[in-house]
Amino acid sequence: MESDMNELEYLLRRRNVHSNRDKQELCAVRKVDVEEKHVAAKSNDNARNNGQKQMKKEEDEKKSDSPNILVEIQSNSNNVETGNDKHEIIEMETIKQTNIDSKTNNQRMVDIGILHQNQQCTTNAIADIAPSSDPILEYAAEPLLPLVKACAPLSDIIHDIAFYVELALKETPEKPPDGLTVDESAAIRLYTIEWSGGHRSLYSMLNFTLKNASRENLRPYFKYMKLFITALVKLPCVPPVTVWRGVTKDLSAEFPPGTPVTWWAFSSCTTELTVLENNMYLGNEGSRTLFSVEAINGRTVREHSHFVTEDELLLLPGTHMIVQSQFSPASDLHIIHLKQVIPDEVLLEPPFEGACLYPKIERPWYRKKRFAIPICLLSLLVIAAVAIGAVLGTKSSRNILGPTCNDGVKNGDETDVDCGGSCAVQKKCADLKRCLNSYDCISSVCTVNLCQVPTCNDGVTNGNETDADCGGPCLPVKQCHDGLRCSNASDCVSSVCTSGFCQVSTCNDGVRNGDETGIDCGGSCASQKKCADYIGCFNSLDCINGICTANLCQVPTCNDGVMNGNETDVDCGGPCLPAKQCRDGLRCSNASDCVSSVCTSGFCQVPTCNDGVKNGDEIDIDCGGSCLPGKQCVDGSRFAKVSSVTYNVTNSNVYTSVPTCNDHVKNGDEIDVDCGGSCLPAKQCGDGLKCNNASDCISGVCISSVCQVPNCNDGVANGNETDIDCGGSCHSIKKCNDGEKCNGVLDCNSGVCTSNICQTPTCNDSVKNGNETGIDCGGWCASQNKCVDNAVCRNPDDCISGVCKSDICQIPTCNDGVMNGNEGDVDCGAVCLPLKPCTDLSRCRIGFDCKSGVCTSNLCQIPTCNDGVKNADETDIDCGGSCVPNKRCGELLKCINPSDCKSGICISNVCQGKFNAEQHDEYN
Secondary structure, three states: OOHHHHHHHHHHHHHHHHHHHHOOEEOOOOOOOOHHHHHHHHHHHHHHOOOOOOOOOOOOHHHHOOOEEEEEEEOOOOOEEEEOEEOOEEEEEEOOOOOHHHHHHHOOOOOOOHHHHHHHHOOOHHHEEEEOOOEEEHHOOOOOOOHHHHHHHHHHEEEEHHHHHHHHHHOOOOOOOHOOOOHHHHHHHHHHHHOOOOOHHHHHHHHHHHOOOOOOHHHHHHHHHHHHHHHHOOOOOOOOEEEEEEEEOOHHHOOOOOOOEOOOOOOEEEOOOOHOOOOOOOOOOOOOOEEEEEEEEEEEEEHHOOOOOOOEEEEOEEEEEEEEEEEEEEEOOOEEEEEEEEOOOOOOOOOOOOOOOOOOOOOOOOHHHHHHHHHHHHHHHHHHHHHHHHHOOOOOHHHHOEEEEEEEEOOOOOOOOOHHHHHHOOOOOOOEEOOOOHHEOOOOOOEEOEEEOOOOOOOOOOOOEEEEOHHHHHHOOOEEOOOOOOOOHHHHHOEEEEEEEEEOOOOOOOOOOOOOOOEOHHHHOOOOEEOOOOEEEOOHHHOOOOOOOOOOEOOOOOOOOOOOOOOOOEOOHHHHHOOOOOOOEEEOHHHHHEOOOEEEEEEOOOOOOOOOOOOOOOOEEEOHHHHHHHHHOOOOOOEEEEOOOEEOOOOOOOOOOOOOOOOOOOOOOOOOOOOOHHHHHOEOOOOOOOOOOOOHOOOOOEEEOOEOOOOOOOOOOOOOEEEEOHHHHHHHOOOOOOOOOOOOOOHEOOOOOOOHHHHHHHOOOOOOOOOOOOOEOOOHHHHOOEEEOEOOOOOHHEEEOOOEEEEOOOOOOOOOOOOOOOEEOEOOOOOOOOOEEEEOOOOOOOHEEEEEOEEEEEOOOOOOOOHHHHHHOOOOOOOOOHOOOOOOOOOEEEOOHHEOOOOOOOOOOOOOOOHHHHHHHOOO
């Protein structure tokens, strides 16, 4: 222990020397040209052999005050040893100082100093897959050392390794899991740590060297590799599992089926395919190759990793595989199926004697001694039968040819007849066919070894979906979000599908989407375009006219308290004339807009006795009234002065003229000032003015000789109603019935307005109307369209699942008492397997649905002793159990007791042939 601490102190002193220099400048690894390094090494070897070797050591490292330092740690490639170290050429140049404390930042970083090299080694790393290289040997001869000593030879190769060794040891618990020692667990942890400041990490340098054709450059790593691989071998070997690894490049042409492949570096893989969708790894676009690996000796390092959230599975160097198949589910995505095999020669030397790099393979039962003789005899019989068949010409072509994907038989590694397994590239299995994994299935969903019917909740793009669980049959409940694939606009939340992808909502796409209250208006578009009358709104800012009532932009009126329409000011002027002229000081367009009849510079003026207009209390233009005594009206004016105080109207002193409908006087037969009587129909009287009958009034309602304000119960289509007492401003109180007039969908009970007429509800109008429980589903539409899961319902008939609880259509389960989903019968078969097979005479689709294993004419059959299936209490197919004595089981078939067997001998639940007692004793 004391020697270990001395070694640690030595490394820490070396680290402090580097750290002091790093306080001024931090070094980043530059690109190393491997091929040039190998050429240089070979040249130096030749020079050494000819006695011309030269060695040069740079002294720049000592000049720590220089603003630009080129450090070249050059321990020549001629294998000159310093202790036990073999140094690799590493060229470094300084960059701006960064915070060294960030070394402990728990986050994966990209090595910016060797971006191109990393693209070759990690991101697009075909270098991982070397066609040939020397086996990894000799490291096992190294002693098993503590981590500090094991990493000592790397102190001049890997930047600041002493710091990270100390960090790994500090993070490692005193009693690591899996029975590892502290140093063994810390060795794994050190491998997973990402160096900070742009420096290459241990795993990057080690794997780069492992992929190097020359094994001499690997020697400085031998002591660490001894400890690291020893730790990995002690971890439990993960059972055979499919893992994933991806590169951003199309490699399909380089890996045809049958190609042998070797990964020489430690290879990090994942069992979760979704991890690779992260843009740090594979992403979702561009050329990509995805390797699907059937691994047999991976090790899970999560419990010993610096990153506790990573489910990383590590494959050892020298992993040897064979390309099984490849296919392309998309034009830019290529999947290559690899199967790991145990190589014929040693590619990675075990770290110690007796170490198992690969799982132990149990001896097959048929190779055990007690089965050898029966099998040999059976083999002889088979050979004889084949020979006789060949002589008689009865041998079928099926026995001559190997398994194919169109021979009508489940053979080879097919998961069902002519589909799945190696046939999956050509033909995937249909729904409810057998499978081992999702790639066997057309639906890409394999559950309890059966390909599942596509649903809108299975996380996969299948069926007629345009993207995963959205579009196509998932509509209208699940539309696709921006950026996802689509076939038409209805597939998209934004209702815009361009070039096969759902687009982000804009204010000029011709569709109501995003937070718009109308098509390309209101909401976030209100600053660009406000909504017209009768278009939806959330508040007044959404509307051109500034009035939003009951979520509908309203038609301007002269009583809405807003300056809108062609009004010159709030509720006056323009269309509000003559009933509502603008008071003094309000805006105007011309004199008629103003009570004073004087409009100057766009504003109504206060009446004066010099404005040339009869206004205020003047008796005539600029005379009489408040203009007295200065301005009396002269003879011939409308009112003549009789005395200084009194004004009378007489035939002799009134200026007469013919009445008009614009003289601002109630005269002639007008009912009120300039309205009604002979002024009809051009000028009806406004609300509150006098009337004789309804035709005198704009509102069409005359009560007690006064024109009434329109309301939603006056029996007249007035105000901005679209029909009698409905629609428009009345739509929140009363919507219009089918066949009545409308301006928009909010006016109609049916929610459908076509050609300004409210339409009768149908089951395909994309509106929830009539007695539908959802949009075009349930209620009277249930016979045509039932509602999907989680939609509103009133009774089970409304739902596809046939289950309505708390007014919501329920997702099918195997306990809901209804045949739904893809069940064979009520709560049995298909998705309910293996827990709930269907009983005899229940409905079924295939034999797997049935407890008896036999489905005929879509009914589960009662087990018989000749149905070709092992069912009921049979011990093997159609023999044993209740089939005795008519059908006993032959040799090597399963049994429970001797009576099940033709031979009367049942050993280890297998029927045996007749043999002598001596052999019998051997089996016992």
